[in-house]
Every structure is written in C-alpha cells, then in structure tokens.
Amino acid sequence: xxxxxxxxxxxxxxxxxxxxxxxxxxxxxxxxxxxxxxxxxxxxxxxxxxxxxxxxxxxxxxxxxxxxxxxxxxxxxxxxxxxxxxxxxxxxxxxxxxxxxxxxxxxxxxxxxxxxxxxxxxxxxxxxxxxxxxxxxxxxxxxxxxxxxxxxxxxxxxxxxxxxxxxxxxxxxxxxxxxxxxxxxxxxxxxxxxxxxxxxxxxxxxxxxxxxxxxxxxxxxxxxxxxxxxxxxxxxxxxxxxxxxxxxxxxxxxxxxxxxxxxxxxxxxxxxxxxxxxxxxxxxxxxxxxxxxxxxxxxxxxxxxxxxxxxxxxxxxxxxxxxxxxxxxxxxxxxxxxxxxxxxxxxxxxxxxxxxxxxxxxxxxxxxxxxxxxxxxxxxxxxxxxxxxxxxxxxxxxxxxxxxxxxxxxxxxxxxxxxxxxxxxxxxxxxxxxxxxxxxxxxxxxxxxxxxxxxxxxxxxxxxxxxxxxxxxxxxxxxxxxxxxxxxxxxxxxxxxxxxxxxxxxxxxxxxxxxxxxxxxxxxxxxxxxxxxxxxxxxxxxxxxxxxxxxxxxxxxxxxxxxxxxxxxxxxxxxxxxxxxxxxxxxxxxxxxxxxxxxxxxxxxxxxxxxxxxxxxxxxxxxxxxxxxxxxxxxxxxx
Amino acid sequence: xxxxxxxxxxxxxxxxxxxxxxxxxxxxxxxxxxxxxxxxxxxxxxxxxxxxxxxxxxxxxxxxxxxxxxxxxxxxxxxxxxxxxxxxxxxxxxxxxxxxxxxxxxxxxxxxxxxxxxxxxxxxxxxxxxxxxxxxxxxxxxxxxxxxxxxxxxxxxxxxxxxxxxxxxxxxxxxxxxxxxxxxxxxxxxxxxxxxxxxxxxxxxxxxxxxxxxxxxxxxxxxxxxxxxxxxxxxxxxxxxxxxxxxxxxxxxxxxx
Ligand SMILES: Cc1cc2nc3c(=O)[nH]c(=O)nc-3n(C[C@H](O)[C@H](O)[C@H](O)COP(=O)(O)OP(=O)(O)OC[C@H]3O[C@@H](n4cnc5c(N)ncnc54)[C@H](O)[C@@H]3O)c2cc1C
Ligand code: FES
Numbered sequence: 001x002x003x004x005x006x007x008x009x010x011x012x013x014x015x016x017x018x019x020x021x022x023x024x025x026x027x028x029x030x031x032x033x034x035x036x037x038x039x040x041x042x043x044x045x046x047x048x049x050x051x052x053x054x055x056x057x058x059x060x061x062x063x064x065x066x067x068x069x070x071x072x073x074x075x076x077x078x079x080x081x082x083x084x085x086x087x088x089x090x091x092x093x094x095x096x097x098x099x100x101x102x103x104x105x106x107x108x109x110x111x112x113x114x115x116x117x118x119x120x121x122x123x124x125x126x127x128x129x130x131x132x133x134x135x136x137x138x139x140x141x142x143x144x145x146x147x148x149x150x151x152x153x154x155x156x157x158x159x160x161x162x163x164x165x166x167x168x169x170x171x172x173x174x175x176x177x178x179x180x181x182x183x184x185x186x187x188x189x190x191x192x193x194x195x196x197x198x199x200x201x202x203x204x205x206x207x208x209x210x211x212x213x214x215x216x217x218x219x220x221x222x223x224x225x226x227x228x229x230x231x232x233x234x235x236x237x238x239x240x241x242x243x244x245x246x247x248x249x250x251x252x253x254x255x256x257x258x259x260x261x262x263x264x265x266x267x268x269x270x271x272x273x274x275x276x277x278x279x280x281x282x283x284x285x286x287x288x289x290x291x292x293x294x295x296x297x298x299x300x301x302x303x304x305x306x307x308x309x310x311x312x313x314x315x316x317x318x319x320x321x322x323x324x325x326x327x328x329x330x331x332x333x334x335x336x337x338x339x340x341x342x343x344x345x346x347x348x349x350x351x352x353x354x355x356x357x358x359x360x361x362x363x364x365x366x367x368x369x370x371x372x373x374x375x376x377x378x379x380x381x382x383x384x385x386x387x388x389x390x391x392x393x394x395x396x397x398x399x400x401x402x403x404x405x406x407x408x409x410x411x412x413x414x415x416x417x418x419x420x421x422x423x424x425x426x427x428x429x430x431x432x433x434x435x436x437x438x439x440x441x442x443x444x445x446x447x448x449x450x451x452x453x454x455x456x457x458x459x460x461x462x463x464x465x466x467x468x469x470x471x472x473x474x475x476x477x478x479x480x481x482x483x484x485x486x487x488x489x490x491x492x493x494x495x496x497x498x499x500x501x502x503x504x505x506x507x508x509x510x511x512x513x514x515x516x517x518x519x520x521x522x523x524x525x526x527x528x529x530x531x532x533x534x535x536x537x538x539x540x541x542x543x544x545x546x547x548x549x550x551x552x553x554x555x556x557x558x559x560x561x562x563x564x565x566x567x568x569x570x571x572x573x574x575x576x577x578x579x580x581x582x583x584x585x586x587x588x589x590x591x592x593x594x595x596x597x598x599x600x601x602x603x604x605x606x607x608x609x610x611x612x613x614x615x616x617x618x619x620x621x622x623x624x625x626x627x628x629x630x631x632x633x634x635x636x637x638x639x
Numbered sequence: 640x641x642x643x644x645x646x647x648x649x650x651x652x653x654x655x656x657x658x659x660x661x662x663x664x665x666x667x668x669x670x671x672x673x674x675x676x677x678x679x680x681x682x683x684x685x686x687x688x689x690x691x692x693x694x695x696x697x698x699x700x701x702x703x704x705x706x707x708x709x710x711x712x713x714x715x716x717x718x719x720x721x722x723x724x725x726x727x728x729x730x731x732x733x734x735x736x737x738x739x740x741x742x743x744x745x746x747x748x749x750x751x752x753x754x755x756x757x758x759x760x761x762x763x764x765x766x767x768x769x770x771x772x773x774x775x776x777x778x779x780x781x782x783x784x785x786x787x788x789x790x791x792x793x794x795x796x797x798x799x800x801x802x803x804x805x806x807x808x809x810x811x812x813x814x815x816x817x818x819x820x821x822x823x824x825x826x827x828x829x830x831x832x833x834x835x836x837x838x839x840x841x842x843x844x845x846x847x848x849x850x851x852x853x854x855x856x857x858x859x860x861x862x863x864x865x866x867x868x869x870x871x872x873x874x875x876x877x878x879x880x881x882x883x884x885x886x887x888x889x890x891x892x893x894x895x896x
Pocket of ligand 1: 039040041042043044045062063064065068070071072073074075076077078079080162163189190191192225226227228237238239242243245246282401402423424425426437438439440441442444
C-alpha cells in the first residue's frame with residue numbers, strides 16, 4: 001500500500017491556498033443533497049458539524065454523552081495557542097509552525113503543521129465572535145500568557161476553564177444549527193461499527209445507550225472526531241468514558257492506525273492515593289512557573305517536607321537543567337520524576353510522588369499574589385487530597401494525558417478508507433511524537449472549522465446525484481448483526497471478574513512497559529502479557545444485566561476489549577521504533593546526558609499499521625517518509 | 640494514611656423509565672476516606688458484581704467537576720451538603736464512620752429517570768438551542784481585538800459562563816424551575832458586546848422554551864445554594880429585567896418591519 005499524503009507541492013506558505021484552489025468544490029445549492037455523519041461533539045466534532053451545516057450540508061451528529069456539551073474537551077484548562085504576535089514578542093505563523101515541529105521532535109508532517117499555524121488566528125477570531133469570554137487586559141484587549149515552556153506569549157485563555165468555554169462556544173454554534181434543522185443531533189448513541197460498501201465508508205451502526213436499540217445510519221461521508229485513547233492506561237487524566245472504540249472499529253475495517261506508541265504523559269497530576277482510584281486529576285502546567293520540584297535526597301526520609309533542610313533536598317530539574325529548570329518540556333519533566341521515584345526518593349504515603357513547592361514563591365511574591373494566580377487550583381488540590389498547598393508542598397506525579405497517535409489521515413484529513421475522515425485527537429496528524437501545551441484545542445478547532453469543511457468537498461463532489469446507501473443493504477444488516485452478536489457474547493461469558501478489573505490489569509501492563517520508559521525486554525513481555533490477559537478476559541469477564549436497557553458494564557466491556565487490542569499494537573509499535581523521540585523514550589536510545597536520541601536515518605517516518613483480519617495476526621507496518629525542508633533536524637537540548 | 644469508613648447506603652433503584660423504583664439498602668464497608676463519593680460507589684458496585692447483583696447506575700464522566708454529568712441527591716440535597724462542590728468532587732473524608740447516606744436521582748418532572756440514579760436532562764439542551772448562542776457562522780468573524788471587551792465585562796460573563804449544566808439548580812428547586820441555568824447563559828451572552836444584536840430575541844425565546852419544561856420561580860434561592868459553581872441569583876434578576884424590556888423592544892422591532 002502506498003500512503004499518499006496528498007501534500008501539495010510548491011512553497012509551504014502557499015500550499016494551503018493552492019490546495020484549496022485545486023480541490024473540487026461542491027456548488028452551494030448542491031450541498032444540501034449531501035448527507036454527512038459526524039461522530040463526536042467535542043471541539044473537533046462540534047465545530048465541524050456547525051460549519052458543515054452552515055455551508056448547507058445535511059449533518060447528523062452523534063455522541064455517547066447525554067449532551068454534546070459534556071465531551072471531554074470541556075476539561076481542558078490551560079489555553080489555546082495562536083500566532084497573533086499580540087505581545088509584539090516576535091511570534092509569527094512561521095515561529096508557531098517551527099516550535100510545533102521541533103516540539104514534536106521532527107515526527108510530524110511539515111505542511112499540516114504549517115496550515116495549523118496559519119489558521120490558528122482565525123480560531124481566536126471565530127471563538128471571540130461566538131462569545132467566548134477570553135481573559136482581557138484592562139484596556140479591553142485580549143490577554144495572553146506563555147505556556148508550557150514557550151518563549152513567546154501566544155496562549156489565549158478563559159480563566160482555568162479554556163476548554164469549557166471553547167466547547168460551549170462550538171456547542172452553542174452547533175445548537176443554533178440544530179434549531180434550524182440543519183444538524184440532526186443523536187445523543188446517547190455509541191458508534192460501534194463503521195460500515196463499508198465496496199471499500200468506501202457508507203455509514204455507521206450505533207447502539208442507543210438508554211435502551212439498547214441498534215440502528216444503521218448512512219451518509220455520503222463519515223467523520224470520526226471521537227477523541228484520544230489515553231484511557232488505555234486505565235488511570236489517566238481523561239474522562240472515564242473516553243475510549244478508542246470508534247477509531248479501533250475503523251482500524252479493524254481497514255483504516256491504518258498511525259504511531260500508536262506516541263502518547264503523552266503529563267508531569268503534574270495528583271498521585272494515586274489507593275487501589276480504588278478511578279482517575280487522576282491534572283494540575284495545570286502553569287504551576288511549574290512558580291513551583292519548585294524536589295524530593296528528599298535520602299530514600300529513608302520520614303520527616304515532613306517543611307522539616308527537611310535545604311541541603312537535604314534534591315531539586316533535580318534545577319540541578320540537571322540549569323537553563324530551563326522546572327520548565328523543561330513535559331516528557332523531560334515526567335521522565336525525571338519517574339527516575340527519582342524509582343530510586344526510592346518518592347514522597348507521600350505511597351512514596352509515589354514528588355514535591356511541587358510554593359514556599360519560595362510565597363516568600364518572594366506574598367501569599368496573595370500566589371492565591372490570585374493559582375487560587376482555584378490550590379483549592380482543587382486541597383479538596384482532593386485534604387492537604388493545604390500554601391503550607392505543605394503539593395505532591396505530583398506524571399499521568400497519561402494525551403495521545404498523539406491516531407488514525408492515519410492525508411492532508412485532507414481522509415483516512416485510508418475513502419469517505420472516512422478523522423479530526424481532532426482521533427487523528428495522528430499534527431503533533432508528531434510530542435504535543436506542545438495549548439496546541440490540542442487549536443488543532444481540534446482548526447480541523448473542524450477551517451480544514452475539514454473544505455477538504456471534504458473533494459471526495460463528495462464525485463458523488464453528486466447519488467443517494468446514500470439504503471440502510472437495509474446487506475452490508476448494514478451484517479454490521480448490525482455483528483454488533484448484536486458481540487453484545488450477546490459479552491453477556492453470555494458469565495465469568496468472575498468485572499470489566500473494570502480487566503481494564504485495571506491492562507492499565508498496569510501498559511503503564512509499566514509502554515509508559516515513560518520503554519525497552520525491548522519490557523515491550524516483548526508486554527505483548528505476551530497483554531495477549532494472556534486478553535484471552536483471560538474473553539473467558540472470564542462478567543457482565544450482568546441485559547442488552548436492552550442502560551447498562552454501563554456492557555458499555556465498558558466493549559471498550560475494554562478494544563483497548564486490549566490497541567495496547568498490544570502500542571507495544572508492537574514501540575518495539576519496532578527502536579529510537580527515542582518526544583514522548584517515546586526507548587531506554588536503549590539515549591544521549592550521554594540521558595535525553596531522547598532520535599535515529600533519523602531509520603525512523604524519520606510515520607508508522608501506519610494495517611489490520612490483518614483478526615486479533616491474533618500482528619498488523620503490518622506501512623511507512624510514510626517525512627521530509628523536513630523548512631525546519632532543520634537537530635537534537636533537542638534543554639540544558 | 641487514610642482511615643476506613645463503614646457506611647449504610649439507601650439507594651434509589653429503578654430498572655427503567657416505566658418501571659417502579661424503590662430504595663434498597665447496602666452496606667459499604669472499608670471505604671478509604673481519601674476516596675471520592677463516586678469511588679465509594681465504584682467500590683460498592685464491584686462488591687455487588689461479585690455477588691451477582693446488577694451494579695448501581697449513576698451519572699459521571701470527567702470526575703473533575705467540569706463536565707456536568709454527575710449529580711445525585713445526597714441526604715436530600717443536590718450534590719450533597721458541601722458548598723460549591725459537584726458530586727464527583729465530594730470526598731468521603733467529609734463523612735463519618737457509621738453514617739447512613741440516602742442517594743436519589745435528580746427529582747424533577749422534566750427530568751424523567753432512565754435508570755437508577757440517571758435522568759434525562761435533554762430539556763436543558765433545548766433551551767440552549769432556542770437562543771443560547773451568538774449567530775456567527777464560521778469565517779465571518781473579524782479580528783478579535785477590533786471589539787474591545789472591558790475586563791469587568793469579560794469577568795462577569797465568565798462568572799455566568801462557568802455553569803456546567805448539571806441541573807442541580809432544577810433538582811434543588813421546590814418548583815423545579817430552570818431560572819438559574821437559563822439566566823446564567825443569558826447573562827454570559829447578553830453582557831458581552833458580541834451578544835447585543837440578538838439580546839432581546841434571545842431572552843424571549845429562551846424564557847419561553849424554559850417555561851415549556853420547567854416550573855415557576857418563587858425566589859427560594861435553593862438553586863444557588865446547590866450550585867457547584869456558585870452561579871449568582873443576580874443573574875435571574877438581570878434575566879427578568881431583560882425579559883421585561885424584550886416585550887417592548889421586540890414588539891417595536893416587529894412594528895418597524
Ligand atoms: C485534563 C485535560 C486538560 C487539557 N488541557 C488542555 C489545554 O489546556 N490546552 C490544549 O490545547 N489541550 C488540552 N488538553 C487536550 C484537549 O483537551 C483534547 O485533546 C481535545 O479537547 C480533544 O478534542 P476532540 O474534539 O478531539 O475530542 P473530545 O473532546 O474527547 O470529544 C470526543 C467526542 O466523541 C464522542 N465519541 C467518542 N467515541 C464515540 C463513539 N464510539 N460513539 C459516539 N460518540 C463517540 C464523545 O461523546 C465526544 O463527544 C487537555 C486534556 C485533558 C485530559
Ligand atoms: S463527573 Fe464531570 S462534573 Fe462531575
């Protein structure tokens with residue numbers, strides 16, 4: 001299979017313009033004759049649905065949530081990047097592009113990233129017009145801040161609730177189209193199959209989560225904007241329901257899955273308190289601007305943090321990286337936390353965290369200043385841990401947060417299945433091996449507002465005058481039967497352990513071997529362990545209740561089954577990629593200073609994996625070679 | 640180290656929308672006081688599954704107090720007794736060993752039970768669809784900084800926009816009124832320069848849609864007490880003022896046509 005990225009030729013600055021000129025358009029009066037299914041109503045899905053409907057298409061939007069507003073995008077805190085250079089600090093489209101390619105450790109497609117930087121400014125304009133209450137300066141202009149170690153202030157924010165406000169903006173814009181009858185909204189519907197006719201996407205099969213009804217929906221094109229798969233780790237900062245099923249089902253139908261091993265572990269989350277913990281809470285990265293990270297030098301330390309003298313504290317980031325200190329990129333901060341905890345220097349009752357200490361900042365700026373900056377975060381921390389961070393240092397530890405991998409898409413965001421598109425975190429497109437802070441919101445909205453609505457016309461125009469496939473076509477009936485059979489199979493296993501038990505066990509393997517540090521022996525072991533647990537799961541999982549009413553165990557069990565297969569592919573991908581890059585750290589491949597060491601000769605490519613028909617036959621890898629014409633390849637260094 | 644609690648739960652169980660429901664008593668033993676309220680329910684459910692009893696269905700997703708999915712009546716109060724705290728943010732250290740906890744779904748005629756503690760809150764989306772937006776199709780927007788928004792206006796809009804749409808206000812209200820939810824969205828949009836052109840249209844249609852589903856407001860203030868985001872009762876007053884004005888403004892507008 002040849003992976004054609006469809007990247008336009010010519011100078012990168014003109015690529016997107018030229019491409020828009022060259023692709024097929026659909027005449028305005030013909031748009032209403034096309035039906036488009038959008039699965040997902042997060043930032044990517046809601047913005048796509050609203051925009052496609054405004055353009056005139058008939059849109060059907062699906063979400064498993066009871067309201068589109070509950071998509072996981074709602075939880076993003078920090079902000080959204082744009083290249084407005086509104087601080088006059090030297091930012092530009094080119095700099096945002098450059099930072100993103102470099103931050104992704106040279107494993108993304110230049111043309112896509114350039115386009116992302118180009119449309120970033122339109123997103124802020126669009127969202128402001130939508131009524132998003134971005135933070136303002138006293139003069140009434142937009143405020144922004146530097147975020148995640150960026151050297152310019154390009155992050156726009158709405159308190160600590162940027163994702164919430166952006167999602168509400170996109171959701172409201174979509175609801176206006178629902179009111180006009182242009183978007184038909186299907187809530188509480190989980191997509192469980194993508195349906196193909198003659199190799200092309202023809203629709204989806206869904207299950208109504210409130211009553212179990214299984215239905216087919218057909219369309220001229222299907223968009224998956226179904227979010228990331230960070231919950232493969234079980235414990236993550238993602239919402240409980242986030243899962244891989246939509247993109248995994250598409251993968252099983254032939255869509256290539258790109259770079260599954262590229263996952264991001266966020267350094268500042270509250271450590272696990274006990275075995276029953278269900279999720280980890282992110283503490284905003286902005287805390288690293290003022291907090292100092294340390295652990296006791298001694299592994300047998302028992303004193304309270306306050307009573308440990310300066311000389312016996314190990315400020316490991318400040319010592320190892322004098323230039324960046326506590327503001328090193330996420331992957332570096334995370335890995336170093338793991339190193340000290342593994343060495344037995346961890347803090348807290350389970351010795352599974354590091355301190356993030358505000359004493360110096362409070363001494364310097366006063367308690368009020370710190371309260372103004374981080375008051376709501378401190379409150380949230382205290383609510384969860386029962387400890388007061390003004391007087392006791394916070395305890396933090398890395399957790400799974402974001403997945404850069406996803407369905408392979410070309411420049412049009414089309415997957416390897418014609419007429420099937422992927423947008424937002426669900427695709428692999430723009431972040432390479434590591435995502436910069438405040439860039440996921442930007443990418444989701446870029447895809448949904450400014451890319452997909454144009455590029456989708458290219459494949460649609462050829463279908464003018466055709467009707468969507470009838471839902472009584474045998475391909476739909478077969479897919480419905482598959483969904484029903486799978487439901488029955490789960491209900492019939494009658495084993496001994498809950499889906500959560502198996503999810504937890506899977507998560508332990510993924511975290512241990514495909515987490516912050518990876519090596520050949522561990523990955524090989526992970527593959528066999530996951531296989532074993534997958535086999536046990538299919539014999540021993542227990543799902544009570546029935547298939548015709550709300551049954552969250554049944555929802556869960558299908559998602560866990562797909563996570564098992566995905567986990568195995570992650571391990572294979574990580575094993576195959578014997579270099580380190582961004583969030584993928586192969587212990588065998590590091591510099592003398594312990595930094596990720598790339599191998600550009602052998603791995604300057606996207607690994608896109610093709611399903612081979614069943615879970616026991618390993619996927620086959622296809623390569624998309626990456627070219628770097630505008631950003632020179634170099635070794636990252638944060639010393 | 641965390642200590643462990645032994646609790647008695649009385650939980651509303653209802654197999655489906657049309658089936659009768661009732662309270663069922665469960666013992667919740669060995670609950671770490673570090674766990675959240677929902678993790679306590681997770682533990683109870685794991686035990687139920689072990690004993691082949693169908694687990695309790697409860698609403699949740701982000702478990703960070705932002706998605707608005709969670710929400711149950713805890714000892715008769717929406718989201719429990721802690722102020723400004725969504726159910727998922729409530730921690731067991733706020734309870735005592737030996738406590739009995741009564742857990743029910745949101746109670747409101749417009750929120751029918753789907754199963755156990757999960758209700759249908761779709762009328763809230765209908766209120767938004769009827770006008771809770773600024774009509775600005777993609778691509779039409781000018782440069783964001785061309786419209787200045789005073790810092791105070793942005794902050795005040797944000798106070799209102801912080802609503803998570805959980806429905807606690809409606810569940811807490813003796814009349815099941817939707818005023819706090821609706822007025823929060825109205826103030827968010829009506830207080831911003833971008834929201835002015837549709838301001839009076841918006842208030843009229845949102846209030847009318849609200850009245851189709853929810854009861855009348857008689858100023859009890861239970862809504863604001865229950866609100867996990869401390870949305871202010873003031874917004875209701877602003878909404879009422881705008882609604883009065885809309886009667887004149889919208890009529891004047893239609894007379895011009
Ligand atoms: C705690 C946290 C903080 C973050 N902070 C930031 C930040 O400050 N800045 C930043 O840029 N990024 C941040 N991110 C990342 C960012 O929020 C996400 O990457 C982004 O919002 C994903 O948007 P999305 O539209 O792709 O997917 P989502 O918002 O996850 O939406 C997925 C949608 O798909 C639906 N769906 C999924 N599967 C199915 C199915 N099978 N059937 C039907 N519907 C389905 C869901 O119902 C939902 O509507 C943060 C992430 C987390 C976890
Ligand atoms: S689960 Fe999201 S607000 Fe409680």
